[in-house]
Amino acid sequence: MIKVDRSQVSKPSALDKKNKAGKTETERAIEHYTSPTFDGTTNFDFKIYSDSEVKQALINLFKGKCAYCESTFLHVYSGDVEHFRPKGEIEEASPHKKPGYYWLAADWHNLLLSCRNCNQKLSHSLYGIGTKKTMGKMNQFPLSDLTKYVRKHDNVNGIADEEPHRLLLNPCIDNPEDHLEYGDEGVIRPKKDAGGNKSVMAEKSIDVYVLQRMxxxxxxxxxxxxxxxxxxxxxxxxxxxxxxxxxxxxxxxxxxxxxxxxxxxxxxxxxxxxxxxxxxxxxxxxxxxxxxxxxxx
The missing domain is CATH 1.10.8 (Helicase, Ruva Protein; domain 3)
Structure with missing residues (x-):
């Protein structure tokens, strides 16, 4: 994983596209999840993030590589448009996992290009471990304090209240080199600080993105x-x-x-x-x- 400057690629205009009623998808999603009739389970049909203009912008931004593992894959697979903060539900949230960060589903700063092995829940063999395990980011978004999740679009300080507790590395925000290092045989591991403490963000990111898959x-x-x-x-x-x-x-x-x-x-x-x-x-x-x-x- 490397630091990526998102300002190198302009926000795709498709993300602000309006329907016949003059509303963006974000506005419609907010209406859906804040409606008095919302029962807490009905999903909104997010579509705009998968627009071809959005996909191409992400391919350009990440040079055709997975934002997390840096593998190239376009010669065999078009890639996933990944929501850093999951749009539909938050796996670790309690008592309600749904909805996720619905207001960020079409937010340019929340979108990354990912391979399916980092993004989806799949069966993997890990380096040095014989048994397979189902792993992958999907709807995971761990925080160091599970009471700090921002669950509404109109939170006064927005996502800023949650950021100090974020445990996953974002290559467009963090410098992964401050947290990750590489050893013999291509293994990846958390860096240690002067006191010998491992980077917690690195440990969690290696696990969630399955960066140690065989x-x-x-x-x-x-x-x-x-x-x-x-x-x-x-x-x-x-x-x-x-x-x-x-x-x-x-x-x-x-x-x-x-x-x-x-x-x-x-x-x-x-x-x-x-x-x-x-x-x-x-x-x-x-x-x-x-x-x-x-x-x-």
Whole structure:
């Protein structure tokens, strides 16, 4: 997971589309859930979030990758338009799970692009665990204090009252690098602070988004091996260049300098936001560049 600047992509106009009565979907949803006849169970038919303009805007924003796990999938699947705060119900809320954040169903800042493995409830094998388990975000939205859920659209301070208690990382709000780190074999884990305490947001996000699912870890490991191989090529190119740098043979110096530049460019490609698992690359490649070349990414 990496930080994503939502301002890079404009809000899709479709989200403010009005019906023949001149009302937006958000206005109609508010009327539905605040109506005296609402029985607490009847769902509103949300549609606008799935508009093709909205989907394309999210694809552009997240570079065709899942906002949570950074896997690419557009070559086999169009992706889910994910509601960070769930629109229909809140799994952890009590005593009533319904409705969810109905007034945010068409809110641009509440929408992300997700793969089905992070977003939907599916059966997964986790890294290091043999048995399968049904996991995935779906309608989960845990808070550190379950009494702090904002359940109405007209709350004076809006969602701000709830934010200090939010436990899930949002790549458009938080910097995931402050919370997540990567280990051998592509595993992901919570970072620890100076006191040795694990990031609670990282722990909960890894669990809810299923970021330790076996096939995802294997995919990250494959990318990690590619990074390490390219780092080795840069090391060798650097040694060769340093060996010849004092030589009067300018042709040889130019030759080895060109090789070093080529290998460095190959390494930096892992940091391109369009690539998979840039969060891991920023840790692995970033540390190598900082220590060996004084380059801060």
């Amino acid at each position: 096939y995802l870890v294997q995919s990250r490991e494959k990318k990690l091996i590619e990074m390490q191989a390219q780092i080795q090529r840069v090391k060798e190119a650097t040694e060769n260049y340093n060996d010849i740098i004092g030589s009067p043979d300018t042709t040889k110096k130019f030759y080895f300098e060109r090789i070093l530049k080529r290998e460095m460019e190959g390494l930096k490609k892992f940091l391109n936001p369009k690539e998979e698992y840039v969060g891991m690359a920023r840790q692995v490649v970033g540390e190598f560049l900082r220590v060996n070349f004084g380059i801060t990414i």
